[in-house]
Amino acid sequence: MTDTTPGSLAEFLPRRRHVLAGTIAGGMAALFGAGTAAASDIVLADAKNYPVKAFAQKTEADALSALFGKTATVSPKITLDTPDIAENGAVVPVAVQTELPDVTAVAILALDNPFTLSAAYRIPAGTAAAVSTRIKLAKTTTVVAVVESGGQLYSASRSVKVTLGGCGG
């Protein structure tokens, strides 16, 4: 990549990936992916069983009932990583991970959002019970991470403050 200045300057800059590497993974696949990868290699996303009702609920209980048909009990074995004060309510990084065994699903809820359920993930066997994403929070709220482990639901929550930015849009 470009030659960076030796010494202390570059170390304060965020660690960079190769512009090229990032592009290659995406770009070359775009050029060659359709050709070299067998059609069976691409599993097409299918919205047939998308849980429309669950994403339209306005309480934690209703969202979990629609999605899993169960209620959740609080567990200290779930790590939910959210900022205390969101730098911007439109892009709030959320990371969920857990030591609970046999995890089959993870869900992220925001209790004061217009619709409570933000995202849900089906975790097949062999996939780590950890996901990171970025969500929108309409206002200061409690973010709840729900984990389906061994057929039961467990949860952890954290409060995230969302304030109006002063520096405009």
Added chain:
Amino acid sequence: MANTILVRANADGGSTVVQALIRHPMDSGFVKDKSGKLIPPHYIEVLEFAHNGTVVLTALWGPAVSKDPFIKFSFKGGKKGDTLSISWIDNKGLKDSRTAAIM
């Protein structure tokens, strides 16, 4: 459609760590445009990752997921050169998919 999926998949000691950034407006339906009209909801509903044809993650997303959404996860297995496929479909039925080599 122009490429909407950027993915970095790295084999790391028996597991593969996947990070993806997807270009999509993820309009919630609650925001108004300059003329005061509500911008209709337009967001990815399902996002699927597969390794050598086997699904390793299915994401079910709602409008609360941020614009140009990001996802990071990892799964056991996968080695350099293997194929990872990513595919999404949104509430309007638009879709995109691609494959990438695990590094």
Added chain:
Amino acid sequence: MKRLLILLLAALLLRPALAAERVDPAADLKAFQTYFHARFPHVPPADFVNGPYAMDAGMRAQWQQIMQFPPYQFALDHGKELFAAAFPNGHHYADCLPHGGIGIAQNYPRFDPKTGRVVTLEIALNRCRVVNGLKKLKLTTGDMDDLMAYLTDRSHGRPVAVVVPDDPRARAAYERGKEYFYARRGQLNFSCASCHMQGAGRHLRGDVLAPALGLIASFPIYRSAWGSMGTVVRRFIGCNKQVRAVPQRADSEDYRDLEYFLAYMSDGLPVAGPGARP
């Protein structure tokens, strides 16, 4: 006669020293950087380019999470394609710029002795387009910020090295930029310095104000508030609107001169663009 001599002497002594009227960018630079280092002694000098993230630990942690996969990556990849693409007449952007445009962003804005004006890299790119029969790009957002993302990235880590040559027109442009920075404007009657010097590190509602030192080094930026990329000029216009001042044209001399001043004040700091901000 004696009275005349006394008057003459008084006039000589009381005449304001010409030195005070002479524009001295180097002295300004020292004073500017010293101010911020004294005010924020625990911030490593190079860290100033990270703006609010050098000021607030909670915001820094979120930024580091987001930077795992920066939201400007699409713009960066697209900028690379745009820069490499040939114009209809077969020429390229690289033909217009020193070193083919690679590794030069740290030297902009620069003073153009031919026109006597400050040229930003964005304006240089547009000049290249016009010379090759193309229309100018919008200076605030769109393809221009993607091109800038790529060119800035190719200077990643290089120390900002903007020159104010010993040319009265260059010094005048620098001085105009400096005056713009410190002048109050708008219904809210704020100057750039009100927020980015006095208010640096403080909260403005939920935002943390970035210090003026290093402010320009992370542009162009993907702003969560915009949901898209923008150039320095896009932000100048936004800031003007926020203090309820009427913004200038994007290619105005005021904005060029202001950018000249800000870049010069960040001399020696590493180019950190493209950047991500709230």
